[in-house]
Amino acid sequence: MREYTLIVKGERIPVPYDVYKAYYQEYEHERYLKNKSAKHEYSLEQFIEAGVSIEYICQDTITPVEDEVLKEEQITHLRQCLDKLTLEERKIIYGIFFEEKTEKELAKQLQLSASAVGYRKRNILKALFQEMKNYYK
Structure with a gap:
């Protein structure tokens, strides 16, 4: 029978399969969301390289x-x-x-x-x- 463990504060702890599975499902989901958001994040440098002015970027956030x-x-x-x-x-x-x-x-x-x-x-x-x-x- 396979033993499932998680590392908590540097120590390997044995856990039941359900806990192991739930932990890694959540871990994978967080990784997926982080990768997804990274695709939609843009840096100021990227805009400058593309020739987009800062005034244009901020235009929607400025209230007249x-x-x-x-x-x-x-x-x-x-x-x-x-x-x-x-x-x-x-x-x-x-x-x-x-x-x-x-x-x-x-x-x-x-x-x-x-x-x-x-x-x-x-x-x-x-x-x-x-x-x-x-x-x-």
Whole structure:
């Protein structure tokens, strides 16, 4: 009968065939993934040799200043719209979108039916959408 061993911290340890097989399957899988990723990695030197400029490489990662300013304006306006909501409307929006509660959980907390919470959520979102849409007209 063949003996299966693994080397752990420099020491050869006898293991059952199942453990040996699982270890080497995982080992081979990691090698496969490393080789696969190596095929898709490119160095800066490779790009320079190919005549590709650094600006072109980085172009997708740079966010234009105008986009950042617009995003900040949108967030500010959205906060202003949220401030106009009633306390109950804020609890619904905050509970669903920030605390990630389900409508059922929120309904129990607010002592409403789940369908009432869903109905109010839809109406609040429609109103917020209209406010945001009107802001850009």
